[in-house]
Amino acid sequence: xxxxxxxxxxxxxxxxxxxxxxxxxxxxxxxxxxxxxxxxxxxxxxxxxxxxxxxxxxxxxxxxxxxxxxxxxxxxxxxxxxxxxxxxxxxxxxxxxxxxxxxxxxxxxxxxxxxxxxxxxxxxxxxxxxxxxxxxxxxxxxxxxxxxxxxxxxxxxxxxxxxxxxxxxxxxxxxxxxxxxxxxxxxxxxxxxxxxxxxxxxxxxxxxxxxxxxxxxxxxxxxxxxxxxxxxxxxxxxxxxxxxxxxxxxxxxxxxxxxxxxxxxxxxxxxxxxxxxxxxxxxxxxxxxxxxxxxxxxxxxxxxxxxxxxxxxxxxxxxxxxxxxxxxxxxxxxxxxxxxxxxxxxxxxxxxxxxxxxxxxxxxxxxxxxxxxxxxxxxxxxxxxxxxxxxxxxxxxxxxxxxxxxxxxxxxxxxxxxxxxxxxxxxxxxxxxxxxxxxxxxxxxxxxxxxxxxxxxxxxxxxxxxxxxxxxxxxxxxxxxxxxxxxxxxxxxxxxxxxxxxxxxxxxxxxxxxxxxxxxxxxxxxxxxxxxxxxxxx
Amino acid sequence: xxxxxxxxxxxxxxxxxxxxxxxxxxxxxxxxxxxxxxxxxxxxxxxxxxxxxxxxxxxxxxxxxxxxxxxxxxxxxxxxxxxxxxxxxxxxxxxxxxxxxxxxxxxxxxxxxxxxxxxxxxxxxxxxxxxxxxxxxxxx
Numbered sequence: 001x002x003x004x005x006x007x008x009x010x011x012x013x014x015x016x017x018x019x020x021x022x023x024x025x026x027x028x029x030x031x032x033x034x035x036x037x038x039x040x041x042x043x044x045x046x047x048x049x050x051x052x053x054x055x056x057x058x059x060x061x062x063x064x065x066x067x068x069x070x071x072x073x074x075x076x077x078x079x080x081x082x083x084x085x086x087x088x089x090x091x092x093x094x095x096x097x098x099x100x101x102x103x104x105x106x107x108x109x110x111x112x113x114x115x116x117x118x119x120x121x122x123x124x125x126x127x128x129x130x131x132x133x134x135x136x137x138x139x140x141x142x143x144x145x146x147x148x149x150x151x152x153x154x155x156x157x158x159x160x161x162x163x164x165x166x167x168x169x170x171x172x173x174x175x176x177x178x179x180x181x182x183x184x185x186x187x188x189x190x191x192x193x194x195x196x197x198x199x200x201x202x203x204x205x206x207x208x209x210x211x212x213x214x215x216x217x218x219x220x221x222x223x224x225x226x227x228x229x230x231x232x233x234x235x236x237x238x239x240x241x242x243x244x245x246x247x248x249x250x251x252x253x254x255x256x257x258x259x260x261x262x263x264x265x266x267x268x269x270x271x272x273x274x275x276x277x278x279x280x281x282x283x284x285x286x287x288x289x290x291x292x293x294x295x296x297x298x299x300x301x302x303x304x305x306x307x308x309x310x311x312x313x314x315x316x317x318x319x320x321x322x323x324x325x326x327x328x329x330x331x332x333x334x335x336x337x338x339x340x341x342x343x344x345x346x347x348x349x350x351x352x353x354x355x356x357x358x359x360x361x362x363x364x365x366x367x368x369x370x371x372x373x374x375x376x377x378x379x380x381x382x383x384x385x386x387x388x389x390x391x392x393x394x395x396x397x398x399x400x401x402x403x404x405x406x407x408x409x410x411x412x413x414x415x416x417x418x419x420x421x422x423x424x425x426x427x428x429x430x431x432x433x434x435x436x437x438x439x440x441x442x443x444x445x446x447x448x449x450x451x452x453x454x455x456x457x458x459x460x461x462x463x464x465x466x467x468x469x470x471x472x473x474x475x476x477x478x479x480x481x482x483x484x485x486x487x488x489x490x491x492x493x494x495x496x497x498x499x500x501x502x503x504x505x506x507x508x509x510x511x512x513x514x515x516x517x518x519x520x521x522x523x524x525x526x527x528x529x530x531x532x533x534x535x536x537x538x
Numbered sequence: 539x540x541x542x543x544x545x546x547x548x549x550x551x552x553x554x555x556x557x558x559x560x561x562x563x564x565x566x567x568x569x570x571x572x573x574x575x576x577x578x579x580x581x582x583x584x585x586x587x588x589x590x591x592x593x594x595x596x597x598x599x600x601x602x603x604x605x606x607x608x609x610x611x612x613x614x615x616x617x618x619x620x621x622x623x624x625x626x627x628x629x630x631x632x633x634x635x636x637x638x639x640x641x642x643x644x645x646x647x648x649x650x651x652x653x654x655x656x657x658x659x660x661x662x663x664x665x666x667x668x669x670x671x672x673x674x675x676x677x678x
């Protein structure tokens with residue numbers, strides 16, 4: 001913070017590099033403008049437009065916000081197309097010229113003539129390089145094959161005319177082997193790609209070359225090269241300019257990216273769209289605006305489609321999760337059914353084991369203690385298996401069995417097994433006794449914990465008192481009192497009575513239902529503990 | 539053309555600065571809590587300066603008569619009457635001692651940087667116009 005307590009925000013645009021970029025682009029464009037006269041009427045139209053094209057291409061590349069894409073009008077858009085074609089061809093010619101050493105003019109004619117025959121510049125230049133190497137390393141071999149090496153007035157090799165001689169030698173023989181040897185010797189292993197050129201006779205090639213409209217001089221190629229470099233520099237410098245403006249505005253750069261991408265999309269597809277609309281570059285700005293708007297809508301629709309695809313992916317994921325949940329539920333049901341099946345198998349196995357034990361018992365005549373034990377064990381196992389089977393089936397049905405129900409099933413199973421035995425069989429008697437024991441466990445038990453006072457003398461020191469109906473021993477706490485008690489009765493100290501929470505005429509009923517007393521003694525104890533908190537005098 | 543380039547961009551910068559200035563004035567806190575007497579309200583203190591050499595436009599708020607401009611933008615504290623000369627260490631000590639009676643704590647209520655954010659597109663559009671104007675003059 002400044003000493004004057006000021007807040008400052010700076011907006012800056014560093015145009016120094018931009019100036020240089022524009023300056024160079026301006027100069028190179030002016031130089032290239034002259035070269036464009038070779039484009040004939042189109043080139044004339046472009047007079048004075050090239051410099052604008054230079055900036056428009058930059059504006060398209062960097063995606064100026066707002067009307068930047070078509071800011072410079074229809075003529076410029078058309079000019080840019082023509083210029084880009086000119087520049088691309090110049091690139092190819094320059095590349096061919098460098099590789100083959102041919103002059104710019106000769107390279108111009110050959111590249112365009114070969115293109116007419118379907119041989120690209122890259123293939124042609126590679127082939128010509130091989131030919132020049134063959135001329136240098138194996139001239140005799142070429143001459144033996146009938147290929148005359150042409151030379152110009154200076155005594156240097158004329159590759160163009162030598163190529164024509166190769167074509168003539170190739171066409172002069174119908175022997176496939178010799179033809180292949182010529183191709184291999186002249187152009188190497190990739191020579192087959194040059195065959196379309198060899199198929200054309202000399203006059204045809206000469207005619208094609210003579211028809212070439214755009215012939216570049218060395219100076220033309222240099223101008224194109226300078227123009228390309230200047231355009232790249234202008235592009236970079238404009239990017240620097242935008243970055244300098246954006247330094248303080250960084251949070252909004254991300255928002256601009258989308259509009260930038262949209263602008264680039266529009267500029268790249270503008271020509272196609274114009275063709276679809278039947279418009280030409282010579283029509284007015286309205287046609288181009290219409291085309292660019294259509295492209296913008298297409299771009300935005302594709303972005304929407306992307307978000308819809310994302311939404312669809314999410315909904316598909318949800319559907320997949322739901323399907324997974326359903327599959328899990330099915331698996332669970334399957335496991336439960338499987339468990340029930342296993343329980344059935346276990347029951348059947350227990351029955352088989354019982355039969356085996358019975359057979360062993362009968363064989364031994366019931367005299368062997370071990371067989372007796374195994375038989376009794378087998379009966380119990382059958383009953384256990386019956387309970388397990390019932391449990392598994394209940395689980396498969398989504399229910400559970402209570403302890404009482406399990407006990408009933410257990411007893412019933414044993415009862416059925418006992419009934420199948422001979423009434424006089426000692427085994428049946430043993431089994432029945434076991435069943436009777438099980439039946440002796442009450443399914444419902446009510447325990448009344450209560451107290452009643454019995455009227456009578458408090459009990460003298462010499463006498464004894466009877467408490468066959470229960471009651472509290474009268475007299476001071478802790479004072480000994482003789483009493484008559486009977487077998488099965490319980491005597492409690494005052495402390496134990498407190499625990500039972502019994503005092504002063506209150507009756508508390510503790511009802512045990514089912515086999516709870518047998519199966520859940522801990523629960524009974526907890527209930528008794530709770531009862532000590534019930535109201536009453538302590 | 540190279541001589542025209544910075545002039546066009548400088549003009550664009552000035553227009554952009556005025557846009558941001560107007561927005562900052564709109565967002566600036568207003569009211570009697572700004573103080574009375576010799577205190578200049580923040581809205582009136584927002585002004586522009588331009589450096590054509592550096593191609594910069596600066597939006598400034600605050601000053602001697604508007605000491606609350608910076609604390610309101612960023613949050614902070616203002617010394618109360620009688621503690622005008624308090625420095626940073628003094629402020630720290632006052633805060634440790636509870637600050638009662640020495641500092642008035644100010645909650646941030648930014649206006650300049652939100653103005654830039656709100657008007658960023660408009661700023662960029664001004665530069666676009668400048669470049670389009672340059673493009674139309676290119677080659678003349």
